[in-house]
Amino acid sequence: MSDASDHSVSTKLEKEDVSQGRFRSTIEFPYNDLETSIQIANILFNRFGSKASSDQVAGQLGQVASSGTFRLKLSAARMFGLVEVQRGEVELTQLGQRIVDPSTELAARAEAFLSVPLYREIHERYQGRLLPEAGGLENAMASLGVSxxxxxxxxxxxxxxxxxxxxxxxxxxxxxxxHVQHLNELNERTVRDDEEEATSESDELVQPAPVSSKASGGIEQLHPFVQGLLQTLPSPESQWPLEKRVKWLQTAANIFSLIYPDDGSASIRVTLDE
DNA sequence: GGTCGTGAATTAACGGAGGG
DNA sequence: CCCTCCGTTAATTCACGACC
Known part of the structure; x- marks a missing residue:
């Protein structure tokens, strides 16, 4: 391990040989996905408020802060703009706050995705055009600076x-x-008891991903928005305030109206019966 | 059932930046 | 200048599905 590498000539030579074949990426990209980063944001928010030591956060994941696994996850969360890391302290950013809030989560997810320099470049390059297949996409990434x-x-x-x-x-x-911006606006309007329209936007609705023939499969078969929604569900034993349940259910209703076309003649409003 | 290929997760190590 | 922290890269291990 690390303490065995700082002496002996042969070890040093090996290190040099290894470093010669090493290419350092010139553009930032995460090795973990957005969901992993959101998990860290959720831990920070739900367990610690908004700030904790990396040891504490790693502990919640059953890992140690010094492990490469945890550092990769933390690094990804930083690239997505969800946390800031400084001298062993991890703090939730404004975007991180929004991504743990079901009412602003969808827009925050899109924003987090485009916070990654590589993803932003790919988005700009292929916006509205067909993405190449795996090999082509990888070459495009390499041309943008990925090792x-x-x-x-x-x-x-x-x-x-x-x-x-x-x-x-x-x-x-x-x-x-x-187009999730209007969804969040819609959610806020609905909460404010304003239930008009929500229909004229149907032309810019995101169409549901085609359901494959193996549609009875797991969560990954669902629309990404629904997947995201389900990810925000607290565990069965945890405290879940009624107001937050209402917010969650309202967001679910809004997502359903977004991805399942209807005639727009009515809308669903979730209220708390006291 | 065995194998092969692919993707995900994990571990080990390198190198730069910054603090003391 | 040394040490620690952090981000990154490479290699290895594991899991799982497809195919024969």
Whole structure:
């Protein structure tokens, strides 16, 4: 391990040999997906308020802060703009606060996705056009500065994150930023007892991803927005205030109206009966 | 049932930045 | 200047599905 590497000539030579073949990426990208980063944001918010030591956060994940696994996860959360890391302290950012709030989560997911320099470049390059297949996409990533040996990992994390952020709502070969801004506005209006319209926006609705023939499968078969919604469900034993349940249910209703076309003649409003 | 391929997770190590 | 922290890369291990 590390203490065995700081002496002996042969070890030093090995280190030099290894470093010669090492290519350092010139553009930032995460090795973990968006969902993993949101998990860290949720831990920070639900367990610690908004700030904790990396030891504490790692402990919640059953890992130690010094492990590469945890550092990769934390690094990803930082690239997505959900946390700031400084001298062993991890703090939730404003975007992180929004992503743990079901009423602003969808827009925050899209924003987090585009916070990653590599993903932003890919989005700009292929906006409204067909995405190349795996090999082509990896080459595109390499041309943007990703280490050639890391392009497969970069592509895999990219695809998972794009799905989780709702960018694959038109299929995995098209990267389309979800129109979730109006969804959050709609949610706020609904909470304010304003129930008019919500219908004229149907032309810019994100169409549901085509349901495959194996549609009876697991959560990954669901629309990314629904997947995201389910991820925010607290565990069965935890405290879940009624007001937050209402917020969650209202968000669910809004998502359903977004992804399942209807005639728009009515809308669902969730209220608390006291 | 065995094998093969692929993707995900984990571990080990390198190198830069910054603090003391 | 040394040490620690942090981000990154490479290699290895594990899990799982497809195919024969």
């Amino acid at each position: 050639p040996k890391q392009k497969d990992k970069a592509r895999q994390a990219f695809e998972r994150s794009a799905l989780q952020a709702g960018f694959f709502a038109h299929g995995k070969n098209k990267l389309v930023r979800p």
